[in-house]
C-alpha cells in the first residue's frame with residue numbers, strides 16, 4: 108500500500124479508478140526474492156489466508172463483501188497431507204461456485 112501511496116485504512120469503495128489500477132498493477136507485478144526452500148513436507152499447503160471467521164461456511168461467501176466467495180488455498184486452512192487439502196479445495200470450491208452462480212442469477216433477475 109505504501110509503495111503506491113495508499114492509506115491502509117482506505118476501503119475499496121473509497122478508491123478512485125486510478126488507485127484501483129495502481130493497486131492491481133502493484134499486486135500483479137509484486138516481486139519477491141526467494142532465498143531458500145524447506146522440505147517437501149512443508150511444501151504441500153500455504154499457511155495463512157482468509158480467516159474462516161470472515162466467511163459464511165455453508166455458502167463460502169464473504170461476511171465483509173457481498174458477492175465475494177472464497178475456496179481452496181486462499182483460505183486459512185492447512186491440513187495434514189493425505190488428501191485433506193485437496194478435499195477441502197474441492198468441497199469449498201463446489202459450495203462457493205454453487206452459491207456464486209445462485210447469487211449472480213439473483214442479481215440479474
Ligand SMILES: Cc1cc2nc3c(=O)[nH]c(=O)nc-3n(C[C@H](O)[C@H](O)[C@H](O)COP(=O)(O)OP(=O)(O)OC[C@H]3O[C@@H](n4cnc5c(N)ncnc54)[C@H](O)[C@@H]3O)c2cc1C
Pocket residue numbers: 150151152178179180181188189190191192193194196
Ligand atoms: C507438491 C504438492 C503436493 C501436494 N500433495 C497433496 C496431497 O497429497 N494431498 C492433498 O490433499 N493436498 C496436496 N497438496 C495440496 C493441494 O494440491 C492444494 O491444496 C490444492 O490443489 C489447492 O487447490 P486450489 O484450487 O485452491 O489452488 P491451486 O490448485 O493452486 O489452483 C489455483 C489456480 O489458479 C491459477 N492462477 C493463479 N493466479 C492466477 C491468475 N492471476 N489468473 C488466472 N489463474 C491464476 C493457477 O495457475 C492455478 O491453476 C499438495 C500441494 C503441493 C504443492
